[in-house]
Amino acid sequence: QVQLVESGGGLVQAGGSLRVSCAASGRTLSSYAMGWFRQAPGKEREFVAAIIWSGSSTYYADSVKGRFTISRDNAKNTVYLRMNSLKPEDTAVYYCAAELRVGAPNRRARDYDYWGQGTQVTVVS
Numbered sequence: 001q002v003q004l005v006e007s008g009g010g011l012v013q014a015g016g017s018l019r020v021s022c023a024a025s026g027r028t029l030s031s032y033a034m035g036w037f038r039q040a041p042g043k044e045r046e047f048v049a050a051i052i053w054s055g056s057s058t059y060y061a062d063s064v065k066g067r068f069t070i071s072r073d074n075a076k077n078t079v080y081l082r083m084n085s086l087k088p089e090d091t092a093v094y095y096c097a098a099e100l101r102v103g104a105p106n107r108r109a110r111d112y113d114y115w116g117q118g119t120q121v122t123v124v125s
Contacts, residue, residue, distance in 0.1 A: 002027045002098050002114040009094060009119030016086050020119055022079040022096030029053075029098065033105035034072060034079040035112060038092035038121075045095070049081060050105035059105060064090075086123045093118040 008020040022034070035050035049070040050059045058070050069082040079096055097112035099105055106112070 002029070002032070004096050004098060004114055004116035006094065006096055006116045006119040009121045011122045011124065012086055014086060014088055014123055014125045016123075017082070017084045018086065018121060019080055019082045020094055020096075020121065022081075022116055024077045024079075024098070028074070029072070029077050029079070030074040031100060031102070032098040032113075033101045033103075034070075035097045035099065035105055035107075036070060036079075036081045037095045037097060037109055038090075039095070039118075040092040043092075045109050047107040047109070048094070050107065051079065052105060053102055057104065059107070061107075083121070086121075088123045088125050090121065091123050092121060094121050 003025045036048040039045040051070045055072045067085045072079045095118045096116045098114040099112045
């Protein structure tokens with residue numbers, strides 16, 4: 001069993017930056033691909049970014065490519081999402097998720113095995 005806890009969300013002005021973190025407990029994350037998803041009010045949960053278990057490959061939604069960076073520190077059992085040039089449309093609850101997979105991560109939420117409780121990111125113009 002893996003427990004995931006997100007932190008670092010908050011309110012930021014458009015154009016600003018924020019870093020959210022996801023700390024895991026219960027099991028090492030080194031065997032898991034990790035993903036970040038987000039869900040805005042009235043919308044479906046959508047893929048944001050993912051990183052392979054080793055950290056050697058990363059994947060992004062087109063809407064955040066070039067602005068967001070996912071990274072991981074397996075020694076600290078933590079995954080990060082650095083968000084730059086934030087836009088009001090980035091406002092959502094951000095969730096981290098773990099997928100027991102050694103290959104390229106999936107982009108579908110239903111493929112992930114464990115989820116955090118989410119952290120709110122609000123971008124104001």
